[in-house]
Amino acid sequence: MRDRDVNEAALQQPPFAHWLGMKVTHVSRERVTAELAMREEFNNRFNIMHGGALMALADNLGGTGTMANLKPGQRTTTIESKTNFFAAVPMGDTAYAECTPLHRGRTTMVWQTKITRGDGKLCAVVTQTQLVMDAER
Amino acid sequence: MRDRDVNEAALQQPPFAHWLGMKVTHVSRERVTAELAMREEFNNRFNIMHGGALMALADNLGGTGTMANLKPGQRTTTIESKTNFFAAVPMGDTAYAECTPLHRGRTTMVWQTKITRGDGKLCAVVTQTQLVMDAER
Amino acid sequence: MRDRDVNEAALQQPPFAHWLGMKVTHVSRERVTAELAMREEFNNRFNIMHGGALMALADNLGGTGTMANLKPGQRTTTIESKTNFFAAVPMGDTAYAECTPLHRGRTTMVWQTKITRGDGKLCAVVTQTQLVMDAER
C-alpha cells in the first residue's frame, strides 16, 4: 500500500474523497492508484459517470501524489488541471485511476492521471499542476 | 429563469447535479448560472471546497449551456476541460458560477465558467469544449 | 504605449518576437496588445495562419504582461499554456491579440489572450500561467 518514505499526510484522504467513495489502492512517491465505482449519484443524464466525478477522482490523486513527496511542514494546492475525455464509464462499471508524475520540482509538481474502465479502455487523461508551498507562505 | 427558445432538455439537471446540491439559477442560450454552497462533504483537508467539486459544478454548466442551444435530437458530450484555480471557497461561503459561450459552432461549442465567492473574488475559471452530436451518430 | 509604472524589462521584446514579426502596440500592467500579420511563412497547408504562430504570439504577450508587473530582480517563466482555436486567420489578414490578467498573485500570474482578426471574429483564446521567481531562485 505504501512506501516507507511517503509523507504520512498523504495517507489520510480528505472528506470529499470519502464522500465520493473513492478507494485509494496504492500510495507511493512515484504512483498513486484509486478506484471509483459508478453509481446512480454520478449519473450524467445518459447512465454514464459524470465528467465532474472523473475530474474529482483525478484531482484528488494528484494532490495525494504531491503530498507523498512533500517535506514536513510543506503544503500543496492545485493551480490548474486539464482533462481530455475519451470513453464513458457506464453503470455497473468502475473507474480505475493511475496517477504518475511528469515533473517533481521544488516549486511545482505536475501529475498525470490515466483513468480506465473494466475492459481496459482509456476513458480520460488528467494533467494537473500542484504548487508546493513552504509552511510560512 | 429561462428563454422561450431554450431546448427543454437543458432544464432537467442530471442526478449528479442534484447529488452535489447545485442550484441552477439561470438558463438561457447565452448564459447559465448556478450556486453551490460549501459544506463538510466538499472539504479538501484545509476547510475549503475541493477543486473537484468546483470542476464538477462548471462541467455541469457547460453541458447545460450547450444543451440549451441544441436542436431536437442532438446530444452533447464534454471532450475536454481546463481549469485554473485562484482562490479558495471556505466553509460558510458559496461558489457562484457564471457560464458563457466563447464559441458556438455546428460541431463544437466552447464555454467558459467563472466561479466567484461571496466577496466577489474570482476563485476559478473553467474552459471546456463540448462536442455536438446528431442523433444518429 | 505604456504606463509610467511598467517594469522596463517588459518593453524589450525577445529575439523570437522580432523574428516572428509581432508588433507590440500597448504595454501596461493591466493589458498588453500586439499584432501579427499573416504571411507565407506562417502558412499551415490551407493558406491560414498556423496554430503554432498564434500560440507563440499569445505566449509572448503573457510573458510581457507578467514582466510589466514584476519587481526589480524578479523573473518569470511560462509553466503552462492552454489554447482553444475557433476561426482561421487567412492570408491577407492580421491577428490582433489582447492579453489581460485573470490573476496576479505573489507566486503565479495567469493571463488570458484573445486573438481576433480583421472582421472582429474571435480566432483563439489562450490562457497561461506564469511563475514569478525571485532573483535568487
Place this chain on the structure above:
Amino acid sequence: MRDRDVNEAALQQPPFAHWLGMKVTHVSRERVTAELAMREEFNNRFNIMHGGALMALADNLGGTGTMANLKPGQRTTTIESKTNFFAAVPMGDTAYAECTPLHRGRTTMVWQTKITRGDGKLCAVVTQTQLVMDAER
C-alpha cells in the same frame, strides 16, 4: 521514415514547419518524431528556446500524426492544445519531439507530444485535440 499505409498528405510539411526549420524524422500512424535545433531566432530573453517555438513544434506533429490516419478526402484542424513546461532547451541544444496518440476516434483524435533535450530531460508535454472533418464539411 514511414509506414506503407500512411496518408501521403502527412509527408508534406507545411511552409511554417519549413520556416521554423523542424526536421521530421519519423512518420507512421502510431508515432511522429521531429527535431528542432535551438538557434538565436528562438531566443526568449534568457538564451533558451521560446515556449512558442516548442508549442509550434508540437502542434505541427499532432497535425501530422492525425493526417497520417485520415482517409482520402478528410481534413483536420487543431481545436485545442495544452502545454506544460518543465525544463529549458538552451543555446547549443536541440528539442527532440515524439508524438503518440491518446485517442483516435471517428470525430476527434488526441495526440500527446513529449519534448526532450540532448541530455534526455523532459522539457515539455503537449496534448492536443484534432477535429476530423469529412471533405464536404
